[in-house]
Amino acid sequence: MTATYVIEGREVTSLERFWQVIGEAVNGPGGYFGTNLDAFADCLSGGFGTPDDADFIIEWRDHDASRRSLGYAETIRQLQLRRDRTHPANRTAVQARLDRAAAGQGPTVFDWLIEIIETKAPGRLHLD
Structure with missing residues (x-):
């Protein structure tokens, strides 16, 4: 079932x-x-x-x-949280995703x- x-x-x-x-x-x-x-x-x-x-x-x-x-508003919020918690080596990649979300682009x-x-x-x- x-x-x-x-x-x-x-x-x-x-x-x-x-x-x-x-x-x-x-x-x-x-x-x-x-x-x-x-x-x-x-x-x-x-x-x-x-x-x-x-x-x-x-x-x-x-x-x-x-x-x-x-x-996008929730995506921006989640990516900001992720950026602030992530290892410094990964911040650039997270910031790029955040920038895309802020522009209304990406998933x-x-x-x-x-x-x-x-x-x-x-x-x-x-x-x-």
Whole structure:
């Protein structure tokens, strides 16, 4: 039997909120399903927090609301946080991504999440 994990798009107002929403959708109240992009990818591909049922669907309802919330403003915020925490050797690359996002170019946080899901769990994402 296929398990369906529902993300209510209007509840996703930031990347931090996405971690809460997906964690609770998959593992119940207070549940974990990653708190950063790498951990999320690990969960999707069989790491800690992965559902017991290997056959699952992620149904992202009202994904356009999430797309707006996880657009360029959130991408800029996340890249600023990343730039400030990253090793000095990596700051130039992060700053270049930040500059592109500030110009309304390149992938957004929403795009990052979609790419991870499609890469690690192909065919399991349903956008409604």
